[in-house]
Amino acid sequence: MEPMSESATETGLRLEEVTKRHAAMTTPAVADVSLAVREGEFLTLLGPSGSGKSTLLRLIAGFTSATSGRVILDGRDFTTIPPYRRNIGMVFQNYALFPHMSAVDNVAFGLRRRKVNRREATRRALEALEKVDLAGYGDRRPHELSGGQQQRVAVARAIVFGPRLVLMDEPFGALDRRLREGMQLEMMRLHEDLGMTFIFVTHDQEEALSMSDRVAVMNEGRIEQVGTPLDLYEHPASRFVARFLGDSNLFSGQVDAPGRLETVTGQHRVPADAGRGECSLLVRPENARLVPPGTPTPEGVNRVGCTIEEIAYLGARRRVVVRFESGEQGIVSAPARGPEELRVGDRPYFEWKPEAGHLIEHEPAPLDQAGVEVG
């Protein structure tokens, strides 16, 4: 039955140098993207609006065709296969439930198109609705359901026919925060239960980090980095990734000797084998601490002078915004009750251990030269 396989045993999704250009645009919406998604994986495409993540998802779904490159699913070239023959489920941000059909008819739609008889289709649709906690809502029309309920119906509709792949385009973007968090947990549970491959699109980095096996960070049509959430957070490959995921302090400079970064405000010790040439040093807010002036410097730590500009109390911790001597802004996550009282206007040291810093080698031409960024 397997027609024209690239390799009969290959499973999962593979994108090969996929590019999408729109006629009126000078820059491509998706540029030269290569990506492999393992079967059963939960992968998130994360990026700001306009980064090409939705376009990429629509290319995978087949709603739009690639200008060049190939889309391969389970070893089969899908590049020119129309959506209705791809067997891919899709959940839309605006739900896109058919307004003239009841919830159960919406869910059964995909089964009916696959020649499942009406009774069997209805039975399986009701079962799927149960799976998303909507037992008893089958007869409702979409407009009689809340946003969260509509999105559950949409999820049931996308999984009921056993697709090879489930795509979700910012599915919880229109829901309020608490509902969104509930839905995130449910999606993770559902993913676990079904064992299907999920590709999820979002611009919300917390959502991406908390749900995914791996995250692909997109920027200007390209994938900047693919990795596990931990990997991306601790070892970002570019300044963009460092800034997009979580808060960050970035010091740019020159590694002039192994283990030493020369910046405008002084020299900092960095991990010895980490990078060469033009680099940015990333220090996450939780890896830095503020020490009062006059404290003796312990051996082997880095220090930069700064001024406290803003303190936000967050319950367990405080978020302290500082300005470095270089004029750049920085951020520190401090315990809510520290040994020292922190006040706006204080001039403490920003201190971190060299091994807590992560060096990012600059691309041939870094996009911006700013020394420190707050993500």
Next chain:
Amino acid sequence: MDEENGGVSWGLRIVAGVIGVWLLAPIAIVIPLSFTDRSSFVFPPRGWSLRFYKNLFMDEAWRSALMTSLLLATVVALVSVTLGTLAAFALHRSRGRWTMVTEGLLFAPMILPTVVLAVALFNIYLRWHLVGTFIGFVIAHTVLALPFSIITVRAGLQSLNPDFEHAAGSLGARPIATFFLVTLPVLLPSILAGMAFSFMVSFDEVVVALFIQSPELQTMPVQMWTSIAAGTDPTIAAAASTTFVLTVLVILIWQYKPGRRRRGADV
């Protein structure tokens, strides 16, 4: 209608009331007049009878005119809404510079004075031997009704979520199935509205009809026109009342049909 009355000011109510009376007053005269017992337009009628309703449905000229008009309006509604839907899709999906020109041409019958159109059609029809033919009426009225179909269906298309079709595709529906199972049902209220408008345009049309009618083929408005020009025949009041009641019935059914509360899709 589900807004609370509390939000409407008295000023607005009075203005609306005056306009309502202004619009409905003729009906308050025509309906009693249709039940008069004598051949004059004296109001209020001195005596009552159903003789003019009997005349409307029994008299050969009136009856055949009514039948012609009903049949004609039905055919025009179907042709107009079919062509109008196709045109609306084409206009909705094309972005070329000819789109605007095509649109302008299609809407021209709405802007052009009907008399001008009537004279033009009459000239062509004489040459093509279409005067006094049913097909001639269908073509002429379709030209007039088409813009209404296009406008209503296009409004529906503009509020149609483009992801409906994507969703149907991802669920395994081929384009044809998507059209009949999703797009068309979602657009149905707009399409029905286009049909109703087209029906009324044809049923109501007198100017073009006067030019292209023949003694053998007359529509209701032409018959009304002739009867009022010839003398005082209250059958016209019976005809007007019947038309009015039918129209109101159609609108009431439209308003209260089940599933009416669908958001947005209705025009």
